[in-house]
Amino acid sequence: MHGLKLTGGKTYSARLSIPKDRWQDVGRVYRTKSGIKQEVIRSLQTRDAREAIRRRDKALAEMRAEVDHRLIQAGLKPLHGDWCPEWATEDRIVSDALAARQEIQEQPDTPAWPDLPYTAPDYGRTHQDLQKDAILDLLSDRVDILRSHGADGGEYGRKFLRILDEKETPIGPLLDRWETDRKGIVSASSLALDKTAWRIFAAFVVEHEPTPPTLKDPMAFLKTKGIETLSPRLLGAFPEWLMHTKGLSAKTTSSRISSLKSFWDFCIRKHIIAPPNPWDGATTGLKKRALRQDQTKPQRREFSEQELVCILSADPDEGRRWAWGSAIHDLMRLALLTGARENELCSLTIQRIINQDGAKGPLWGISILDSEAKTVNSVRCVPLHPIVHPIIARRLSAAIATGESDAPLFPECKPGGTGAKRCFYFSKSFTLFRRALLGSTSDAIVNFHSFRKNFGTFMRRAHIAGVPECSLPITQKLMGHAPSTLTEGVYMEKELPWAIYEKAILGMVDKGLPEGVLLAIKGKRQ
Structure with a gap:
């Protein structure tokens, strides 16, 4: 008989009890003389107990709705507060x-x-x-x-x-399907860039909502939005918002839009939405704008001979001015003599050092796997010149001593940043090291990637000096670039004998490297 009250006339009434902490609020909106109201009672117009029980729930719901309505009208919370099923x-x-x-x-x-x-x-x-x-x-x-x-x-x-009724399809489940599909196609770095693009797009959508969303997380709110509710006019304003409100460059704006265009292409391909893709033409003019912006900036280049001698001769541990002195010393030399990218080197592990048994030839090598490769062509093996063998041997010995089967050779290079790359924190330390030696003006023209440019330059010099193995096709293969012609890419063997790659590396150092740079590489520490 909870919620019922039998009056003196033997008629049943519904009884809504008001929580004690809300007596004054309800008394205020009902304007009671005492200023409080402990209950609301309403006749059920029946003397039959079973019929009263049947009518009770509906009556209590109506009474609660009435009380809540009055409270809300007065600017107060309803009886249930912020409760939500x-x-x-x-x-x-x-x-x-x-x-x-x-x-x-x-x-x-x-x-x-x-x-x-x-x-x-x-x-x-x-x-x-x-x-x-x-x-x-x-x-x-x-x-x-x-x-x-x-x-x-x-x-x-x-x-x-x-x-x-399929009039609105929330983005969240579609986004999950698209991300699963993308994992088998693009690299981890590209997936991380996708997430960045969507976070920015979510913030844009929330900012342009006519009424504030109930979810505080913009991405959580966007996932509840129907893809059909995002109008072409709204999407068309996104590139301008990126450039003019957020101040992004044309190149960065284009990359953000690329992720969104890929998602809409997926939805069209799966017949979730009808074509055309609303992002078609969204990047028109951005490439030209990006080229103009690049023309106003200093062009990145390789290190000069004097700069190489300066940074290779310096002791990164001197006065403990820079963090990770040993890593800076070792990775500079590996980068210059392999042409490998920064993260490819920072991610080296025990099992990525190949040919230690000499089965292929006298030189060891490093293996770049798909997990760190920037593109499909970046998956490759590169011989190590004997100059850097002692560096690898020292690092390899320390890694094996940890007892892990595939321990990293550069454990100080912890993952971080977009894509959890191992080069993230190292890159910051190398930047401080370079600025201290070459000045802050070098920021715009050289960075760690410049070692890779030097590798390509020295390979070309060696080829001109008479080393046939340092030709452009072999240089492209060692650097992880796509073949420059259809004939090379389709009709020629994908891999040459290891001995040819060895001769290319040996010839590059012998005929392409300036003597001063070679002496600086050898240095004091190995």
């Missing part, structure tokens, strides 16, 4: 509606009662219709529950139905 959150609306849509689609689209005459009320109704009716009944109950607590049940119902 777990199924009424944005993410649950999306997941529940999509699950309900799938439940309907899994039912046969055939008549549930094929023998009914066409005059029968249920003639032609399918199993899918019946499943949808059951779901709509559940939806109606949820809307009533929300309304009974003063919440906007109507908006909940409308959003649920838009998804159920």
Whole structure:
């Protein structure tokens, strides 16, 4: 008999008890003389106990809704405060509606009662219709529950139905499918750049919402948005917003849009949305703008001979002015004599040092795997010149001593930044080292990547000096670049004998490297 009260006239009434901490608030909106109100009572107009029980719940819901309405009108919280059922959150609306849509689609689209005459009320109704009716009944109950607590049940119902009737497809599940598809195609770095692009796009969408979203996380809010609700006009404003509001360069703006265009292409390819892709033409003019912006900037170049001698001769540990002195000393030499990228070298492990048994030839080598390779062509093996063998031997011995089967050779290079790259923190230390020796003006013209440019330059010099193995095709292979002609890429062998690569590395050092640089490489420490 909870929630019921039997009056003196033997008639039952519904009794809504007000929480003690809200007595004054309810008394205020009902303008009671005492200033408090402990309960609301309303006649059920019946003397039958069982009938009173049947009428009680509806009456209590109406009474609570009335109290909540008055409280909200007065600028106060409803009785339930900020309470919200777990199924009424944005993410649950999306997941529940999509699950309900799938439940309907899994039912046969055939008549549930094929023998009914066409005059029968249920003639032609399918199993899918019946499943949808059951779901709509559940939806109606949820809307009533929300309304009974003063919440906007109507908006909940409308959003649920838009998804159920396939008028709105939330981005979240589509984004999950696209990311899974991308993992087998692009590198980890590209996936990290995708996430960055989407975070920025989410912030843009939230900023242009007519009403503030209920979710504080822009990305969580975007995942609940229907892809159909993002108008072409809104998407068209994104490139301008990136450049003019966020101050991004044309090149960076183009890369952000590229991730979004790829997602819309995926949705069109899977027949989720109809073509055309709204991002088609969004980067028109950005390439020309990027070229103009690049022309106003100093061009990156290789280190000069004097700069190489300066930084290679310096002791990174001198006065403990820079962190990671040993790593700076070793990686500079490896970069100059292999042409490998910064992260490719920082990620070396025990098992990536190849040919230690001399089966292929006298030189050891390093193996660049797909996990660190920038492109498909970057997966390669590069011989190590004897000058850097002692560096690798020392690092290899320390790694093996850890007992790990594939321990890193540069354990000080911890992962960080976009894509959790091992070069992230090392790059910052090398920058401080370079600035101290070459000045801050060198920021615009040289960086660690300049060692790679030096490698290419020395290979060309050696080829001109008469080393045939230092030709452009072999240089491209060692540096991890795509072949420059169709003939090389399609009709010639993919891998040359290891001995040819060895001769290229030996010839580059012998005929292409300036003597002063060679002496600086050997230095004091090995």
